[in-house]
Amino acid sequence: MKVFSRKYLLALAVAVWAMLSLALAQDPSPVGWVQAAEGEVLITSPGQTPRAAERNMPVYNRDEIATSQDASVQIVFMDDCLVSLGENSRMQLSHISFDQTAPQQALFDVDFLQGAFGVVSGRIAEENPEAFQVDSPLAFIGIRGTEFVSLVEAGQETHALFTGGPVLVTTAGQGDSSAVSNxxxxxxxxxxxxxxxxxxxxxxxxxxxxxxxxxxxxxxxxxxxxxxxxxxxxx
Amino acid sequence: MSLSTRNFIAGGFVLAALIALAVAALAESDTREHDRENRSTLARAEAMADEIEALHAEIQASTVQLTVPGTATILTPGSLPSEPRELTDEERAAMETVRPDTSLPWPTTE
Incomplete structure (x- = not known):
């Protein structure tokens, strides 16, 4: 009976530890919110069922956001950066962190996987430009406080500056999105x-x-x- | 002074001279060893600096800076970004559709 209790307690402790680890790994703090969504827009957190985007819905680190035909979405991030996705587009939020009291430790790292994207940079690009990094299959894009638009298609990408500047576009490699950045x-x-x-x-x-x-x-x-x-x- | 005393003193001088020569040779050897070590240390540091410079140059060569609004760069697999050029009317029209709308109301995050 005593041995059984020990095993039971051990199993319970492992289960509690696993649940706590999972909860911490999910990082429940939102990093942005949906400002507008039209058509079918799905937000997928790792290991979870996709949810249909609607206004005010929070987004989290490691979420993937995907739009269908004739759909679009605009997200506002915690540093006031705006990102919009056109139809048939996919984006992943790699890591975004922003603490107003320590802007030098901020990070904005998103991956444009496919489609059309518009960005109006926010406070991270303004206060710590090196920490603002957008990756696409073929490029690493660094911006210094500006508005730019990217069209990411199979075999070709177009990155354009609209207002402000500058935008730095660096070759990533042979279309390998896992390439180590320069x-x-x-x-x-x-x-x-x-x-x-x-x-x-x-x-x-x-x-x-x-x-x-x-x-x-x-x-x-x-x-x-x-x-x-x-x-x-x-x- | 007897002959043996003179021989003894002369032998002492010779021995002292030999010891001095040996010490000088050792010191010289140490200096040469240090110099060799210093040269190879600096060479390693300079080789590292050369690697950094080469990587920096490679990154500079694969980077295009867009500074003029309305310009774009094109990338295709395996090639460097194209030189900045003005957007065509067609490209601009396509891109206008995805520009963020800064007049939208802020989300309610409560």
Whole structure:
């Protein structure tokens, strides 16, 4: 009886832990709301049944939003960014976070998978432009406070600036949406460089070679400047 | 001074000179070793800087900046973004339909 109780308690604890993990993983805070929807617009959260979009409906990180023929939807995000989808379009909300008290830690990362998209950027692009990243199968798009429109079709994409600017469009690869972004590549390389430069600095300091140490210090400064320019996270 | 004493002193000088030479050779060897280490350390750092510069150049080459409203860039698989060009009337009309409407009322989030 005693052994059974222990097993029962253990199973209960595991079940509670699993439920808590699931609840935390779902991140229940909305990152935006439907401002207008016409026609058949479906919002799908991972592992859940698609729900038909209607005005004021919240959207969450990792949701996929899809429109059918003759349908459209406009979403307003927590930083006041507006994104509209035309017919036969699909978009995924990869990660959006915005805390008004810490705008430098904000992130806006969405994937345009297919169709037509219009964007009027919000406070994230205004206050921390490097944190605003839109990905499409062929491009990474960075904007600095502006309105732009993208047409994403199989085999061709058109990205246009409408007002404000600038918009930076960078090739992603061969249409592979899972390609590592140039920013990530550069940040990884710069992180590696920091280690190399720190080692070099220590060796040259130990050997008293101040001339070469100053050269390494200059290289390190260049790397620091690039880290800032690419918006790399500080280790 | 006896011959053996002179020999002893001379031997001492020779020994001291040999020790001094050995120490100098060791110091020289250390310096050379350090210099080799310093040179290879700097070479590693400079090689890393070259890799960074090459990656930066590659990213710059694959990036197009749109600065003039009404311009667009086209991407096709495996090619660099096209140089910015003005939207055609047809493209502009297609894109107008998807521009966000900034006059819509704000959602009620309560």
């Amino acid at each position: 920013r990530e590549r550069m940040c990884a390389k710069l992180a590696q460089a920091r280690v190399v430069y720190a080692d070099a600095h220590a060796i040259l300091q130990r050997n008293g070679d101040f001339r070469r140490k100053s050269i390494v210090a200059a290289l390190n400064q260049e790397a620091e400047d690039l880290m800032a320019a690419y918006g790399c996270p500080t280790p």
